[in-house]
Amino acid sequence: MRTILKIIFFLALIATFSTLFFLPISNQTPEVEQTKIVTTIFPAYDFARTISKDTNTEIKMLIKPGADLHSYEPTPQDIIAIKESNIFIYNGGESESWINSILNEIDKDNTVIVRMMDSVELKEESLDNILNAKSNDIKTETDYDEHVWTNPNNVIKISEAIAQAIKNHAPDNTSTIQRNLDQFKTDLEKLDESFRSLASQKTGTIIIADRFPFLYFTNEYGFNYLAAFPGCSEQTEASAKTVAELIKATKDSSNKIIFKLELSNGKIAQTVSKSTKATVLTWHSVHNLSQADFDAGKTYLDFMQENLKNLGEALHDRTAG
Numbered sequence: 001m002r003t004i005l006k007i008i009f010f011l012a013l014i015a016t017f018s019t020l021f022f023l024p025i026s027n028q029t030p031e032v033e034q035t036k037i038v039t040t041i042f043p044a045y046d047f048a049r050t051i052s053k054d055t056n057t058e059i060k061m062l063i064k065p066g067a068d069l070h071s072y073e074p075t076p077q078d079i080i081a082i083k084e085s086n087i088f089i090y091n092g093g094e095s096e097s098w099i100n101s102i103l104n105e106i107d108k109d110n111t112v113i114v115r116m117m118d119s120v121e122l123k124e125e126s127l128d129n130i131l132n133a134k135s136n137d138i139k140t141e142t143d144y145d146e147h148v149w150t151n152p153n154n155v156i157k158i159s160e161a162i163a164q165a166i167k168n169h170a171p172d173n174t175s176t177i178q179r180n181l182d183q184f185k186t187d188l189e190k191l192d193e194s195f196r197s198l199a200s201q202k203t204g205t206i207i208i209a210d211r212f213p214f215l216y217f218t219n220e221y222g223f224n225y226l227a228a229f230p231g232c233s234e235q236t237e238a239s240a241k242t243v244a245e246l247i248k249a250t251k252d253s254s255n256k257i258i259f260k261l262e263l264s265n266g267k268i269a270q271t272v273s274k275s276t277k278a279t280v281l282t283w284h285s286v287h288n289l290s291q292a293d294f295d296a297g298k299t300y301l302d303f304m305q306e307n308l309k310n311l312g313e314a315l316h317d318r319t320a321g
């Protein structure tokens with residue numbers, strides 16, 4: 001009996017050692033190096049996350065959920081994170097001018113820099129159909145509107161640039177990245193088609209009792225709009241004249257739906273709603289998202305689908321029945 005036990009013990013021992021010493025070697029697959037991506041704003045974070053799905057990639061978003069990107073200032077840790085990243089993605093507009101002062105400090109051999117605004121055709125800021133515009137809302141003649149991601153077709157171009165940067169850093173992931181990019185492009189093309197068909201059917205005016213960062217969007221599809229403030233305006237108090245004009249436009253509209261932006265206090269929309277009984281809906285500019293939406297894993301596409309639904313409601317002509 002003892003001999004049998006001894007034999008079993010030795011067999012077990014051999015099995016253990018062969019597992020320890022031989023199996024790991026035969027099972028070993030080459031480790032794919034992790035890609036570290038740092039982004040400033042949520043759109044960049046979301047595009048990078050979508051494109052790098054199922055690869056060994058870590059993505060850090062510097063502007064926290066719920067924060068206003070227009071007043072963001074980097075911490076020393078944020079600067080270190082940028083310098084230690086393999087890919088740094090930023091938008092590149094007026095709100096991110098702080099980046100210009102650190103660009104020279106970034107070692108371009110270690111960190112590839114992707115500026116979203118470099119991938120698209122830029123449009124100059126415009127005060128057309130903006131009620132409460134101040135003379136200093138446009139600082140110079142060459143101020144470009146920075147909200148490029150509001151047009152899904154721009155997102156396709158930006159995503160191609162991000163995908164290329166990830167492929168260059170981790171060539172082993174090329175096929176996965178390409179698959180993700182193709183899927184994302186298909187989704188964006190469908191979204192584009194939906195907005196295009198909405199715009200072709202509806203002729204009403206979209207009323208935004210808030211800021212207007214949708215120039216790239218409305219230019220693409222030709223929607224009519226009227227808004228309180230320009231895109232990145234710091235103003236929050238509308239003049240009595242602006243409020244009166246918003247109220248008049250709302251009363252004239254066929255279905256009394258007005259918009260406020262996500263993460264806005266919605267004060268002006270409330271004022272207009274009080275005297276017109278208008279319904280206030282949210283139009284996601286996707287500058288940022290709430291902590292709850294971030295935790296729920298909401299994406300750019302989710303917000304754009306919500307926009308599609310809400311714009312459809314706002315432009316539904318009730319007089320036509």
Ligand SMILES: [Zn+2]
Nearest residue numbers: 213231232287
């Ligand atoms: Zn903005």
